[in-house]
Amino acid sequence: MTPDTTGTTGEYTSHTAGRRRAPAGTAVPLTDPATGAVWAHAYQDPDAVDEAVAAARAAFTGPDWAGLPAHARADLLYRLGDVLVAHTDELAALETLANGKPLAATRGEVGALARWYRYFAAVAETLEDRSRPLGATAHARITQEPLGVVAALTPFNGALSLGSWKLAPALAAGNTVILKPPPQAPASSVRLAELALEAGFPPGVVSVVIGGADEGRRLTDHPDVAMITFTGSTAVARTLGARAAERMKRYVCEAGGKSAHIVFADGDLDAAVTAARQGAFSAAGQTCVAGSRVLVQREVHEEFLRRYGDAVGRLRVGDPRDPRTHVGPLASAAALTRVERYVDEALAGGARAVTGGKRATVPESLDGGYWYEPTVLTDAGPDLAVCREEVFGPVVTVHPFDTEDDAVALANSVEYGLAAGFWTRDAARAHRVARRLEAGVVWVNTYRLLHWSVPFGGYKQSGLGRENGAEAVAEFLQTKSVITEHGTPADPFAH
Numbered sequence: 001m002t003p004d005t006t007g008t009t010g011e012y013t014s015h016t017a018g019r020r021r022a023p024a025g026t027a028v029p030l031t032d033p034a035t036g037a038v039w040a041h042a043y044q045d046p047d048a049v050d051e052a053v054a055a056a057r058a059a060f061t062g063p064d065w066a067g068l069p070a071h072a073r074a075d076l077l078y079r080l081g082d083v084l085v086a087h088t089d090e091l092a093a094l095e096t097l098a099n100g101k102p103l104a105a106t107r108g109e110v111g112a113l114a115r116w117y118r119y120f121a122a123v124a125e126t127l128e129d130r131s132r133p134l135g136a137t138a139h140a141r142i143t144q145e146p147l148g149v150v151a152a153l154t155p156f157n158g159a160l161s162l163g164s165w166k167l168a169p170a171l172a173a174g175n176t177v178i179l180k181p182p183p184q185a186p187a188s189s190v191r192l193a194e195l196a197l198e199a200g201f202p203p204g205v206v207s208v209v210i211g212g213a214d215e216g217r218r219l220t221d222h223p224d225v226a227m228i229t230f231t232g233s234t235a236v237a238r239t240l241g242a243r244a245a246e247r248m249k250r251y252v253c254e255a256g257g258k259s260a261h262i263v264f265a266d267g268d269l270d271a272a273v274t275a276a277r278q279g280a281f282s283a284a285g286q287t288c289v290a291g292s293r294v295l296v297q298r299e300v301h302e303e304f305l306r307r308y309g310d311a312v313g314r315l316r317v318g319d320p321r322d323p324r325t326h327v328g329p330l331a332s333a334a335a336l337t338r339v340e341r342y343v344d345e346a347l348a349g350g351a352r353a354v355t356g357g358k359r360a361t362v363p364e365s366l367d368g369g370y371w372y373e374p375t376v377l378t379d380a381g382p383d384l385a386v387c388r389e390e391v392f393g394p395v396v397t398v399h400p401f402d403t404e405d406d407a408v409a410l411a412n413s414v415e416y417g418l419a420a421g422f423w424t425r426d427a428a429r430a431h432r433v434a435r436r437l438e439a440g441v442v443w444v445n446t447y448r449l450l451h452w453s454v455p456f457g458g459y460k461q462s463g464l465g466r467e468n469g470a471e472a473v474a475e476f477l478q479t480k481s482v483i484t485e486h487g488t489p490a491d492p493f494a495h
Helices: 047-061 070-086 088-099 103-124 159-172 187-199 213-221 234-246 269-285 298-313 333-348 404-411 427-436 469-475
Strands: 026-031 038-044 130-133 138-146 149-153 176-180 206-208 225-231 250-254 260-263 293-297 352-355 375-378 395-401 419-423 441-444 477-485
Touching: 047 149, 047 176, 047 206, 047 213, 070 088, 070 103, 070 159, 070 187, 088 103, 088 159, 088 187, 103 159, 103 469, 149 159, 149 213, 159 176, 159 187, 159 225, 159 469, 176 187, 176 213, 187 206, 213 225, 213 234, 225 234, 234 250, 260 269, 260 404, 269 298, 269 395, 269 419, 293 298, 293 404, 298 352, 298 375, 298 395, 333 352, 333 375, 333 395, 395 404, 404 427, 419 427, 427 441, 469 477
Parallel strands: 149 176, 149 225, 176 206, 225 250, 260 293, 260 419, 293 395, 375 395, 419 441
Antiparallel strands: 026 038, 130 138, 138 477, 352 375
């Protein structure tokens, strides 16, 4: 159990107008998922919403932010990336306490964040107006302007990293941002707001509201919030999207996934086993792009299943602070119950566990944590919930297929379309299958390779809009056309 590293008494409150608010509202215990022990409390204070929005709106229109040229915003983004990296150990520890990811993984995430801020700093400096002639004496200037106050609703499994995916392009575009992490995982976001001040951002440009569904609705409904960007479940994404649409707000969401990882017989089987293991069990499967459906061509299905089961069975489950650990705990007791229910129902429905299939055995010091074995299921019928729904845990189903058409049909058979991957040595097949897969990100002969410059987002029920890449900045801008006549306007009623 790690104490609050900021020198407070183990209390996290919303950060608005450049400061933490006094504790008020409902105290939410923050629990270490590895032990079940409470290490701090967060305060879910609905009054923070109005204060955060007022401060963000004032900052958006104030000279210290609205008057900054693009290169000055870029300088601040560069500095924020550097400040975050300087606090890698502290921020990584807070993220591990929030979601149970191994500390080695959260350190890697924090260490990479500077790349996001530096990239979007560079993009900020490329934003410029365009001019179009409309005739001999008239022209149009097409300019892009920030939207205003952006509410960014982030998930427990990556509040800092996924929050930065939203924050960096929104700030590059000139908006102000209110982050709303879930009440069980707010600590890294509160520190992010404090470190933004340290980097030189004016108060109110980056704020944090700790809260749940009610605070999310209040932000969505607030008349001074111009845009909602959300990462989380498809069910919540639909609800927020409906509210945003009713109020004519810009809305971007990255929602659920049930990604297919396809292994063709001509693919590199050893590499596919390695990538399918990493692609499914990183963060104990608590990632939106987890390759939780592995589809294997029948000629190599049995061989792949044997190798894959052995490889997954060798994963080390344990304390996320131990550098030898591969897979940590699930983030909460509710998550553990959910995963257990999916697997038990699948086994009762005829599926077979190649490895795993039950709660993990851990040392007595970790008995209070939320542990489940990395699990590979086979013989799971397509109607089972574990094959159709997002489990969000360390559970993979493996299915045989015969032809390329079968593989594509199986991959596209679910309502989600966030990501997909496949393995082949056939260049023509690589192009052909990539075009046919209904997914926003398709990996060929790799998996989970993400980059700050490459757009990320989903098809179908996996989301709207894109994060990362220059395309992400466009989501946070609105277009204005300024038409100027330099001559004498024509009078259509002169005759």
